[in-house]
Amino acid sequence: MESPQAIPHPSKPQTVMVVDDYDGIRLLLKGHLEKMGYRVLEAADGMEAVEVARRECGSLSLILMDLNLRLTDGLTATSRIREIKELCDVPIIACTARSSEAQRVQALTAGCTDFVAKPIDKRSIEIILERYLPQDSLADRE
Numbered sequence: 001m002e003s004p005q006a007i008p009h010p011s012k013p014q015t016v017m018v019v020d021d022y023d024g025i026r027l028l029l030k031g032h033l034e035k036m037g038y039r040v041l042e043a044a045d046g047m048e049a050v051e052v053a054r055r056e057c058g059s060l061s062l063i064l065m066d067l068n069l070r071l072t073d074g075l076t077a078t079s080r081i082r083e084i085k086e087l088c089d090v091p092i093i094a095c096t097a098r099s100s101e102a103q104r105v106q107a108l109t110a111g112c113t114d115f116v117a118k119p120i121d122k123r124s125i126e127i128i129l130e131r132y133l134p135q136d137s138l139a140d141r142e
Helices: 023-035 046-055 074-082 101-110 122-132
Strands: 015-019 039-043 060-066 092-096 114-117
Touching: 015 023, 015 046, 023 039, 023 122, 039 046, 046 060, 046 074, 060 074, 060 122, 074 092, 074 101, 092 101, 101 114, 114 122
Parallel strands: 015 039, 015 060, 060 092, 092 114
Antiparallel strands: none
């Protein structure tokens, strides 16, 4: 049985920001999300993530935040994004290869909504999207 895929409303795609300092990871996640119909924004470090979040605050639906970033780390970036009133309810999912309980607590304390260990595969992304982004009901599609 194939896993269900989250599909945003076709007239207004939901926007996901992918924050990671590795180009290959951003490209991989962006490709998967775009195939699913999402609009994808990218940031290569925490400082850029805060800037993009400020600029796009009315359209962001979810943020995938690597915690180990150059310049401004993901924990600091998350805290700064949470200071933006319009973004206080946007899910921020911490993504890190350091999946210890201490790292999880730090991420949640900084304002992350959830925590996922790397490497992130397609199914992990689908689970996150199903959990945090509202989807169209069948009635809306008819």
